[in-house]
Amino acid sequence: MAADRRLYVGPSLRRLRRDLGLTQSDMAADLEISPSYVALLERNHRPLSAELLLRLARTYKIDMDALAGDASADDIARLQAVLKDPMFADIDLPSLEAADVTTNFPGVTEALLRLYTAYREEQLALADRGVAIDAGQRGGVDPSDPVAESRRFLEARRNSFPSLDDAAERLAQQVAQHDGLAGYFKARHGLRVRRLPPEVMVGSTRRLDRHRREVLLSDELDNASQTFQLALQLAYLELEDDVAAIAADGSFATESGERLTRRALSSYAAAALLMPYTAFARAVEARRYDLEALSRQFGASFEQVAHRLTTLQKPGQERVPFFFIRVDEAGNISKRLDGAGFPFARHGGGCPLWNVHQAFRTPRQVVTQWLELPDGQKFFSVARTVTAGGGGYGKVRVERAIALGCSAEHAGRLVYTDGHPQGPEHATPIGVTCRICHRTECTARSAPPIGRQILPDDIRRTSAPFGFSDN
Structure with a gap:
């Protein structure tokens, strides 16, 4: 029965104590209990009694519902997201086990989440250095x-x-x-x-x-x-x-x-x-990710809405994961956000076949495109120009293009795919950047790929700017 359910709030209690800047001894003194009992509560080795819950609420002026709710739900969702990483693909990890670990071992859960975040940062740093070294920049990225x-x-x-x-x-x-x-x-x-x-x-x-x-x-x-x-x-x-x-x-x-x-x-x-998370997340589903409609609803700009769409990955309330990029007419990237696993070029320009670079031809108009990377991954891209500066006659305006994209599996949730003249089977083949793209017949290529032998053209000239060997 619900009335008999024991209340375990270890992670929530620990978070509250840390937010208040208290030690376990400090909290114990405030609540007139022993520090060891606080430690047991935080480890979920003891349930929280109704009397102590009321004492907590009165002492620290907190909402009892917030403390007594499913405090570990957020950590459970975060741990489950981490365990979806491909490195764990060969391990049987039922969702119930993740919930058990989070509930019964909150300290271990926090340690795992911190460790995984540190691992991701290190992988990104290595990717930065690796691309730079391949490109001939000795010593890697600073x-x-x-x-x-x-x-x-x-x-x-x-x-x-x-x-x-x-x-x-x-x-x-x-x-x-x-x-x-x-x-x-x-x-x-x-x-x-x-x-x-x-x-x-x-x-x-x-x-x-x-x-x-x-x-x-x-x-x-x-x-x-x-x-x-x-x-x-x-x-x-x-x-x-x-x-x-x-x-x-x-x-x-x-x-x-x-x-x-x-x-x-x-x-x-x-x-x-x-654009508060709850209201905005509800609106994006109702509007089917129509950026201009969302801009009017929340009084925000097209670019501001595009930014916000990249952030909707709150555990348990996730929406379509997007990546975002902003470029100028010279191809310089001034902002890049990735929530969709898109392999951005960490150095150099992007692929000229991506229509974010062609959006300048039709200012303020939304252009869409299916994209296919060399490894077969497919994405759907929504691009448009945006303007910064200006504000009066003769004032300098800076025109940039932004692109928002998601993987093909989520594209059907976007209003922009309705009646689209092409489907994913007709996706434009693009690369991340020319130096690491090995498409042999690309006529838009600006540089040969790293590690490929350039063929002489004294007898035969290919239609592509560079001919290079297959091995």
């Missing part, structure tokens, strides 16, 4: 490259941070009670929001003026960008500890790498504040 450090941190965690989603969602509920962000700034922080011309902002798009108690925004920003900058400032003010706790899990060789990561996490929090 291990202190801050951009690479930040990208590895995000990729190892699939650009998904459920604790930040939860914190931002709670904050969004508070903001909604104060008639939006401007009202919340005034009520909670005593800050007035002002929009000023660029000559007053002197090169800034957003600035916190603590002396005058104002948040200043450039009036050159469009509405979506102004709203995002307000959300970002609020994330810096109220979610700094949540961001710091996540960043502390990384091993950064440079201060710049850590700062870039904190900045990315703060932007993640701002997007989660404007």
Whole structure:
């Protein structure tokens, strides 16, 4: 019977204690129990009594439902996701066993999750160095490259941070009670929001003026960008500890790498504040991942929605896993996020046959494409140009193209595949980058593949830019 069910909340209790900055002895003193009993509770060796649950709620002003709920569900889902890694394919790992390990051995679960995350980061680092060495760059990638450090941190965690989603969602509920962000700034922080011309902002798009108690925004920003900058400032003010706790899990060789990561996490929090996980995840299914419809619903830009779609991997509430890339007309990659296992080129440009590079021909129009990699993997890509800057006549605008993609198995859930003139069987064959693509007949190739012998052309010239041997 439900009334007889014993309540084991070890992982949740341990997380609460750490969030409060308490030792087991501190918590024991607060609850008037022994430190050893706290340890037993955290290891799930003892159930939590109703009396102690009430004492916890009164002492630390917490929601009993949050503590008494299925606290290990998140860890169970995370562990099950880890155990789907191909390296474990030959091991029989029933889902019930993962649940048993998480429930009965929360410390072991946490250790495994940390170890796997560290392993993923190391694999990404090795991939960086390996590609560079193959490309003839002796010594590999500089291990202190801050951009690479930040990208590895995000990729190892699939650009998904459920604790930040939860914190931002709670904050969004508070903001909604104060008639939006401007009202919340005034009520909670005593800050007035002002929009000023660029000559007053002197090169800034957003600035916190603590002396005058104002948040200043450039009036050159469009509405979506102004709203995002307000959300970002609020994330810096109220979610700094949540961001710091996540960043502390990384091993950064440079201060710049850590700062870039904190900045990315703060932007993640701002997007989660404007597009709260629960409501947004529900909307993407209802709208079938229509980015323009979602943009209107949440008052966000096309690019902001595309970013947010890459983050919807909260354990137990996963949506379609996407990858994201942003390029300029010269092919320079300014942003890359991967939640779908797409093998981005870590050095050099992308494949010219991918239509993200052709989106500039039809500005602001969505273009779609089926893609097939040399190993047979197929993806569906949605691309469109986006504009940054401008805001007035004569102002410099920067045009970029973004692409959002998912594996073929998920593509049917996207509205963009409805009535598509081609199916996956007619996918465009692309490579990751020319230096590691071994398609022998590609006429768009800009460089020969690494490790292949170039054939002379004094007798025969191939239609492809380079002829190279088959072995």
